[in-house]
Amino acid sequence: MSSPQPRHQVLVVTGPTGTGKTELALKAAQTFGGEIICADSRTVYRGMDIGTAKVAGQTSRIDSGDPCTSFRTGEGIPHYLVDVVEPNQEFSVAQFQKLASDRIDELFKKKKLPILAGGTGLYIKSMVDGLDFPDTKTGGNLRAKLEKLPLLTLITELERLDPDALALVDLKNPRRVLRAVEICLLTGVPFSRQQTKHEPKWDILQVALTCPREVLYQRLDARVDAMMRSGLLEEVRSLSELFGYDASAMTGIGYKQLGAHLRGELSLTESVELIKRDTRRYAKRQMTWFRRDERIQWVENAKSALGLIRAWYSEKG
Numbered sequence: 001m002s003s004p005q006p007r008h009q010v011l012v013v014t015g016p017t018g019t020g021k022t023e024l025a026l027k028a029a030q031t032f033g034g035e036i037i038c039a040d041s042r043t044v045y046r047g048m049d050i051g052t053a054k055v056a057g058q059t060s061r062i063d064s065g066d067p068c069t070s071f072r073t074g075e076g077i078p079h080y081l082v083d084v085v086e087p088n089q090e091f092s093v094a095q096f097q098k099l100a101s102d103r104i105d106e107l108f109k110k111k112k113l114p115i116l117a118g119g120t121g122l123y124i125k126s127m128v129d130g131l132d133f134p135d136t137k138t139g140g141n142l143r144a145k146l147e148k149l150p151l152l153t154l155i156t157e158l159e160r161l162d163p164d165a166l167a168l169v170d171l172k173n174p175r176r177v178l179r180a181v182e183i184c185l186l187t188g189v190p191f192s193r194q195q196t197k198h199e200p201k202w203d204i205l206q207v208a209l210t211c212p213r214e215v216l217y218q219r220l221d222a223r224v225d226a227m228m229r230s231g232l233l234e235e236v237r238s239l240s241e242l243f244g245y246d247a248s249a250m251t252g253i254g255y256k257q258l259g260a261h262l263r264g265e266l267s268l269t270e271s272v273e274l275i276k277r278d279t280r281r282y283a284k285r286q287m288t289w290f291r292r293d294e295r296i297q298w299v300e301n302a303k304s305a306l307g308l309i310r311a312w313y314s315e316k317g
Contacts, residue, residue: 007203008104010114010127011032011113012117012127012207013115013118014208014290015296017283017286018216019209021117021119021209027302028115031306034115035077035113035115036079037116038118039119040052041093041170042249043081044082044083044085044091045085045087047235047238050235053227054072055074056072057072058072080103081096090175091248093123096123097123097127097131101127119286121167121168122169125293128206128293129198130199143178143182146181147178154174154177154181158180158184161185162192164190165180165191165192167289169191170251172278173248175248205309205313206293208297209299209300210299221280223279224279225272232254236262257272
């Protein structure tokens with residue numbers, strides 16, 4: 001009886017924002033002949049470069065007529081699934097899953113190591129666990145009722161219906177919070193329990209970098225200051241003029257707070273302090289989410305991470 005064929009390998013570099021995922025993914029790609037697929041729910045939006053810490057460089061397309069094949073090259077390494085949609089367009093985890101899976105298959109054909117890198121927990125989980133997502137139709141009357149509720153009320157309702165969903169859903173995005181509440185109410189089943197898992201198609205190693213909380217928070221505050229010096233305020237102003245403040249992507253951290261400043265609702269100092277606070281809170285939620293997955297290998301630095309990756313890749317590659 002012949003032995004089963006070994007599965008293709010996929011590396012996942014994940015963890016909270018500010019821990020060094022981008023740098024580690026880049027080093028892994030350079031060391032092991034990989035290319036990067038960005039698992040970030042904000043870098044998919046065009047024009048949102050500074051506030052999402054998007055890899056620098058010009059955007060190219062594998063297929064000139066298909067924006068879903070967009071990528072940027074940073075330090076010689078392609079980064080896929082950036083600049084996919086406009087800030088006023090919706091982009092779902094199911095869309096990400098399909099595009100990322102297609103790109104992984106193409107990288108296997110090129111004999112490249114696919115590196116899934118990012119901190120959007122549900123994006124990562126959709127790939128690692130092969131999730132199927134509920135195909136629940138929008139409820140007309142219910143949707144109209146929910147759309148009248150403020151975001152804070154929707155979050156409170158989601159917490160009542162499905163506390164676990166708070167770690168799954170982008171709480172700064174009213175549309176996604178509304179949709180999670182809607183699914184709970186229409187089906188009677190918590191949103192967090194409606195993703196059906198399948199056996200992973202690939203041999204996956206998940207790696208994340210640890211960082212003391214105090215150090216991480218200092219790093220995040222400094223990054224916000226650097227973004228402001230790099231022109232984040234002008235980026236938000238330009239995007240708001242093109243797409244308005246209610247566009248899907250403009251609810252993201254940095255864009256929402258500076259939008260309030262541009263509308264005269266907050267001083268610049270207040271907006272920047274809110275960005276720092278909300279970034280720290282987001283990192284804390286990410287840590288809670290990723291710590292639940294016992295399959296993630298936590299390491300203290302890039303050197304240790306590369307050693308772990310090398311052992312996994314040479315053993316099975």
